Amino acid sequence: MNNTAASPMSTATSSSGRSAGKSVSFAAELQSMMFSLGDARRPLHETAVLVEDVVHTQLINLLQQAAEVSQLRGARVISAEDLLFLMRKDKKKLRRLLKYMFFRDYKSKIVKGIDEDDLLEDKLSGSNNANKRQKIAQDFLNSIDQTGELLAMFEDDEVDEVKQERMERAERQTRIMDSAQYAEFCESRQLSFSKKASKFRDWLDCSSMEIKPNVVAMEILAYLAYETVAQLVDLALLVRQDMVTKAGDPFSHAISATFIQYHNSAEGSSMKSYPESPETTPPPTPTAPSSGSQHSGKTTAGSLGNGSAGQDLTKTKQRKRKKSTAACGVEAHSDAIQPCHIREAVRRYGHKIGPLSPFTSAYRRNGMAFLAC
Amino acid sequence: MAPTVCSGLDRVEAEAQGRDLRGPCPAPSRPDPQLGPASPFAPAGLINGLCATRAQSGSAAAQLAWALPPSRLSALLTVGPPPMEEEQTYLELYLDQCTAQDDLAAPRSPLLSPVVPDDGYIPNTSNSETVFNAHLQEVKGASGHFSSVDLSFLPDELTQESKDQSVIKSKQDIEENGKTQSQQSRLSLPREQDIGLGLISDSTLSKSHSQAYPGDADSDQPSPEKPNSTPLMSITPMTPVTPVSECSGIVPQLQNIVSTVNLACKLDLKKIALHAKNAEYNPKRFAAVIMRIREPRTTALIFSSGKMVCTGAKSEEQSRLAARKYARVVQKLGFPARFLDFKIQNMVGSCDVRFPIRLEGLVLTHQQFSSYEPELFPGLIYRMVKPRIVLLIFVSGKVVLTGAKERSEIYEAFENIYPILKGFKKA
Numbered sequence: 001m002n003n004t005a006a007s008p009m010s011t012a013t014s015s016s017g018r019s020a021g022k023s024v025s026f027a028a029e030l031q032s033m034m035f036s037l038g039d040a041r042r043p044l045h046e047t048a049v050l051v052e053d054v055v056h057t058q059l060i061n062l063l064q065q066a067a068e069v070s071q072l073r074g075a076r077v078i079s080a081e082d083l084l085f086l087m088r089k090d091k092k093k094l095r096r097l098l099k100y101m102f103f104r105d106y107k108s109k110i111v112k113g114i115d116e117d118d119l120l121e122d123k124l125s126g127s128n129n130a131n132k133r134q135k136i137a138q139d140f141l142n143s144i145d146q147t148g149e150l151l152a153m154f155e156d157d158e159v160d161e162v163k164q165e166r167m168e169r170a171e172r173q174t175r176i177m178d179s180a181q182y183a184e185f186c187e188s189r190q191l192s193f194s195k196k197a198s199k200f201r202d203w204l205d206c207s208s209m210e211i212k213p214n215v216v217a218m219e220i221l222a223y224l225a226y227e228t229v230a231q232l233v234d235l236a237l238l239v240r241q242d243m244v245t246k247a248g249d250p251f252s253h254a255i256s257a258t259f260i261q262y263h264n265s266a267e268g269s270s271m272k273s274y275p276e277s278p279e280t281t282p283p284p285t286p287t288a289p290s291s292g293s294q295h296s297g298k299t300t301a302g303s304l305g306n307g308s309a310g311q312d313l314t315k316t317k318q319r320k321r322k323k324s325t326a327a328c329g330v331e332a333h334s335d336a337i338q339p340c341h342i343r344e345a346v347r348r349y350g351h352k353i354g355p356l357s358p359f360t361s362a363y364r365r366n367g368m369a370f371l372a373c
Numbered sequence: 374m375a376p377t378v379c380s381g382l383d384r385v386e387a388e389a390q391g392r393d394l395r396g397p398c399p400a401p402s403r404p405d406p407q408l409g410p411a412s413p414f415a416p417a418g419l420i421n422g423l424c425a426t427r428a429q430s431g432s433a434a435a436q437l438a439w440a441l442p443p444s445r446l447s448a449l450l451t452v453g454p455p456p457m458e459e460e461q462t463y464l465e466l467y468l469d470q471c472t473a474q475d476d477l478a479a480p481r482s483p484l485l486s487p488v489v490p491d492d493g494y495i496p497n498t499s500n501s502e503t504v505f506n507a508h509l510q511e512v513k514g515a516s517g518h519f520s521s522v523d524l525s526f527l528p529d530e531l532t533q534e535s536k537d538q539s540v541i542k543s544k545q546d547i548e549e550n551g552k553t554q555s556q557q558s559r560l561s562l563p564r565e566q567d568i569g570l571g572l573i574s575d576s577t578l579s580k581s582h583s584q585a586y587p588g589d590a591d592s593d594q595p596s597p598e599k600p601n602s603t604p605l606m607s608i609t610p611m612t613p614v615t616p617v618s619e620c621s622g623i624v625p626q627l628q629n630i631v632s633t634v635n636l637a638c639k640l641d642l643k644k645i646a647l648h649a650k651n652a653e654y655n656p657k658r659f660a661a662v663i664m665r666i667r668e669p670r671t672t673a674l675i676f677s678s679g680k681m682v683c684t685g686a687k688s689e690e691q692s693r694l695a696a697r698k699y700a701r702v703v704q705k706l707g708f709p710a711r712f713l714d715f716k717i718q719n720m721v722g723s724c725d726v727r728f729p730i731r732l733e734g735l736v737l738t739h740q741q742f743s744s745y746e747p748e749l750f751p752g753l754i755y756r757m758v759k760p761r762i763v764l765l766i767f768v769s770g771k772v773v774l775t776g777a778k779e780r781s782e783i784y785e786a787f788e789n790i791y792p793i794l795k796g797f798k799k800a
Contacts, residue, residue: 036747100746107750110763114629114721114775119684120672123659159740167740170733179729179799186732186768192748226748 024203036188037233038169040336050339055228067211078213081140101133193222227372235345236337621791625722630692632717636679636710671695722783726770729799762786
């Protein structure tokens with residue numbers, strides 16, 4: 001499934017979703033989720049909408065490819081195995097998914113043991129549920145594993161750096177909260193796509209597909225959606241950090257010139273702007289519908305981070321920044337993630353670097369870099 | 374609390390306040406002493422053991438204490454200076470030890486070398502100075518057991534024969550409903566006295582003394598109030614030094630007990646289902662009869678092999694009683710049911726620490742034991758190694774403990790986790 005096929009479809013889906021009055025929108029939940037993942041206390045609605053768009057498109061693409069795989073093996077439903085197969089190239093993400101699945105099993109086992117009613121329920125429904133996901137994963141990986149490295153993942157106990165970083169960020173965030181804020185934070189953290197399974201299913205809208213995902217596959221998709229949001233927030237935070245000029249940073253003048261595209265036209269006068277900015281080239285990411293709204297006025301102070309105009313203009317920039325931040329008072333103090341951060345993050349993520357980039361991530365060849373797998 | 378543990382927490386907290394990034398998590402890198410309490414001893418064995426070590430101690434006062442009935446004990450505590458000084462020197466040594474412990478760099482003094490590294494987790498230890506006083510009267514009042522009084526003087530580490538045994542703080546179990554514990558000696562920890570150092574190495578405490586230190590008398594720092602401490606000698610109650618939580622003052626309540634028993638005869642499930650009241654049997658769904666009784670309120674799964682699972686009881690005795698009742702029902706229906714191999718398979722307890730807990734911090738510092746995925750489950754799942762208990766810790770402060778085969782494991786696990794949770798109290 002190549003990009004051109006994906007984009008119109010995704011455009012169609014998202015725009016039809018939008019034109020239908022956004023029958024199913026996760027924007028509000030996404031705002032909560034982003035807060036729990038490291039964004040500001042009140043993430044911007046525009047950012048949430050953009051994130052929803054990205055996640056939706058990626059999931060649809062993923063589903064399509066899973067359906068193809070499923071067809072290849074002649075199955076009638078998309079099952080966990082198909083999704084695992086799609087993820088086989090990226091060890092780290094696959095391991096994270098496996099850990100998630102095992103944790104789910106483990107949690108049901110424990111919770112079952114606590115409440116006697118749960119115990120009876122489980123017994124009555126046939127107690128072959130224990131470690132069901134783990135068995136599925138193990139059996140499948142067993143069957144496709146040629147070199148033994150996939151199976152080695154089961155014993156692999158090294159620290160997942162991305163998860164570690166997220167944990168540390170959460171810890172830092174919560175340290176300074178008081179208990180009321182912390183209670184809110186915890187509630188936000190508990191939000192997930194799997195909690196809203198039916199809404200998620202509607203949102204995905206698999207009705208047009210011939211092969212539909214089964215229950216475990218839906219769980220995995222919900223997890224992948226959450227993981228995509230988390231990745232986006234991670235990357236956007238990095239991008240935002242990059243955008244801020246740090247005093248004494250010797251490389252600030254070398255920061256990517258593409259920041260200019262996010263530059264507010266009001267400030268552009270004192271800067272060189274590149275007419276052939278990436279916005280005019282076809283974006284590699286499926287955010288085509290929303291690319292038009294780039295200059296939505298949500299310019300960040302970060303746009304001053306680009307040093308294309310040279311070091312001597314730094315002071316001018318900073319003065320301009322102060323003016324601009326004073327001018328756009330509301331956005332100035334908001335440290336929420338802006339849509340431009342998200343866009344830049346997706347752009348960077350999809351950017352092919354190096355000779356081996358076509359082989360580094362699943363389905364990069366197809367033009368779509370999956371964030372979650 | 375073992376000094377190492379409290380210092381570890383201090384470090385975390387200090388880092389939490391000051392620095393952004395933590396280095397290697399202190400908890401994982403440490404051997405996690407707080408999770409390894411020494412194995413519990415039988416009370417008789419414990420007392421004997423303590424007596425033995427006591428005998429080896431050179432402390433005159435202590436020996437006197439051992440030899441005398443409690444009523445004369447306090448009088449004897451005011452023995453002249455030499456024993457006092459001796460104790461005081463030991464005390465100072467210990468306190469120096471404690472403060473040095475915080476850097477984990479101090480060479481272990483023989484005084485405490487047995488205690489700290491070997492004993493693993495020493496729950497409810499207080500790092501503060503030791504003062505013994507009229508708690509003895511309370512001890513007396515509480516149990517009237519002579520040996521418990523002595524144990525207050527006795528060292529915490531049974532197996533060490535370091536000659537300067539620090540005075541141990543004792544806790545006394547005065548549970549009204551009678552303890553079914555078989556292992557520990559519980560020594561009281563009266564409130565208004567400064568407790569002794571160290572503690573009983575087995576850490577299962579069913580209930581702390583009601584006047585015992587409240588759980589919030591916590592400070593992770595040993596307070597070297599040496600002038601304050603005329604160890605063992607003063608009768609008047611001293612101001613309670615706030616040690617690291619000796620006891621939480623909270624007792625987990627048992628919520629569910631799962632037990633199995635073998636009736637040792639083949640059963641006709643259909644017949645049982647037809648004749649027994651409150652029995653349901655759906656062979657297509659599940660191959661067992663589900664029977665319920667009202668008193669004690671329990672549910673039983675009865676299999677055709679004669680094995681039976683009984684769930685829902687709130688105590689071991691109730692579970693056994695209920696199982697017997699079910700066996701009686703089966704017997705009355707004409708089967709030669711016996712009552713073999715009654716075994717408690719799982720016990721679930723729960724309690725409330727009554728403060729919110731910052732789970733993000735806990736999962737970070739205790740990574741190898743905890744898993745926390747709030748999207749999946751709102752509680753943090755903590756797999757304690759010793760005792761092997763799984764705890765579900767919630768933000769609200771509720772704690773559920775499961776996986777125990779004995780009541781003591783639940784109590785022990787809770788006492789183990791309580792100081793850790795306090796370290797992550799959300800103000």
